[in-house]
Amino acid sequence: MPTRTLGRTGPTVSALGLGAMGMSGAYGATDRGEGIATVRAALDAGVTLIDTGDFYAMGHNELLLAEALRGRDRDSYLLSVKFGMLRGPGSEFGGPDGRPEAVKNFLAYSLTRLGTDHIDLYRPARLDPAVPIEDTVGAIKEMVDAGHVRYVGLSEVDAATVRRAHAVHPIADLQIEYSLIRRTAEAGVLPVLRELGVGLTAYGVLSRGLISGHWSAGRRTGPGDSRAAIPRFSSGNVEHNLALVEALRAVAEAKGCTVAQLAIAWVAAQGRDTSDVVPLVGARTRERLAEALPAAELALSADDLAAIEAAVPAGAARGDYYPSAATAGRGTRS
Template identity: 80%
Template sequence: MQTRTLGSTGPAVSALGLGAMGMSGAYGATDRAESIATVHAALEAGVTLIDTGDFYGMGHNELLLAEVLRGRDRDSYQLSVKFGQLRGPGHEFGGQDGRPEAVKNLLAYSLTRLDTDHIDIYRPARLDPAVPIEETVGAIKEMIDAGYVRHIGLSEVDAATIRRAHAVHPVADLQIEYSLLSRAVEAEILPTLRELGIGLTAYGVLGRGLISGHWSAGHSAGPGDFRAFSPRFSSENVEHNLALVEALRRVAEAKGCTVAQLAFAWVAAQGEDIVALVGARTRERLAEALPAMELNLTADDLAEIEKAVPPGAARGDRYPSAFMSGLGVGN
């Protein structure tokens, strides 16, 4: 497994990280034993970066990871944890809490659930509009000074917020959706990150399975699956978007790889400062993604990919309208 460094101040991590959200119900029912086996398989394959959130399954995800990681050398992997997203007992979302006292409180719970003495990268899941980012980042800085956190990360914020946060304490990376279907970061955010020496951790590389090569127009999201409410999967948009996937499939077949591998390789090819997350819930999907990091894309390959899926070609927002206002960029 190749490694990449998150920005000029962040840790060296595997070029492909594991996003664990899907193991805690975001995409419907999960198999606990398979989830555990998948995390073990990722670690054995050299994946060191594991991304989670304290609100994934209301703590379920952190407890699951603690079970898997218990007994492993703590220096052999890095934990990236998002915090502050409020949830209700019915699993509804209730905004973001970025108050300094909340930062410390939520960190204490995460450290306990994960059964660890430190978090490698701690980041607010979204910007709290009621709290200056300087206060939120300042509280994380205090936790770094106290030894509970190693690095500060951000998630889904705009360029101005990145600058303000970085002025308080160096930011290791920004986690944001980046894929062939979601390229808004290229206009302002990615240049800002590179100017400041901040890495980018890309999630949603497969568009939540839409460009995995395994989704079909007749497929429907099951109970508890976020995709049932995703505009890009809606009946009026999905066939258009899947036509893009078929164009991409032709490029992948000519390259001798799968659509998913091509999508991951494309993100990896956008810069050595970018780390892609694979949201695999099974060993089969993980095994498919891993070879993508060894796939070399030529200038001609990249041109063919751009022709198959031009910037802005996707139809539908990447989140339901209620969530779009909290994002640093749109699509």
């Protein structure tokens, strides 16, 4: 597994990371045993970066990871944890909480659930509009100084917020949704990250399965699958978006890879000059993980990138990326 360094001050990680959210029911029913086996298979394959959030199924995901990681050398992997999203007993979102006292509270719970004495990368999941980012990052810095956190990250914030946070403590990376059909980071955020020496970890690289090559227009989502409420999966939009996938499939077949591998490799290739972009693969099963892993070493030529761009031009997808209510409730800044 190739490695990359997150920015100028961040850690060295595997060229692909594993996003664990889907193992805790975000996309419908899950198999806990298969999730644990997938985490272990990823580690065995050389994946060292594992991403979670303390609010994923109200701690379920952290507990699952604790079981999957039990017995592993703590220095053989890095845990990236998002915090700060308030949840209700019906799983509804109550908005972000970035107060300094809340940061330390959230961290204490995560350390306990994960069964570790430190978090490698700790980041607020969304910007709390009621709390200056300097205060939130300042609290994380205190936890770095105390040895409970190794590196500070951010998630889904704009370039100006990155600058303000970076002035308080070096930011290792910004986590943001970035894929062939969501490229908002390119115009304003990526140039600032490179100016400051901040890495980018990209989630949603397969757009929640939409551009994986395995989705179909008539597919029904099961209970608890959040994609049922996402406009890009809705009738009228999904057919258009899947036509883009078919154009991408032709490029993948010519390259001798799968659609998913090509889409993941495209994201990784956006850091080709500086090696500062690390895709997070949200595999829930060993089968999907096995498909994704070869993307780490899939080299794309200039001709390949041009063919991909022709198949899926920037801005070609239809439908919003989140339900409007969720966007408002989560305090998204992207």
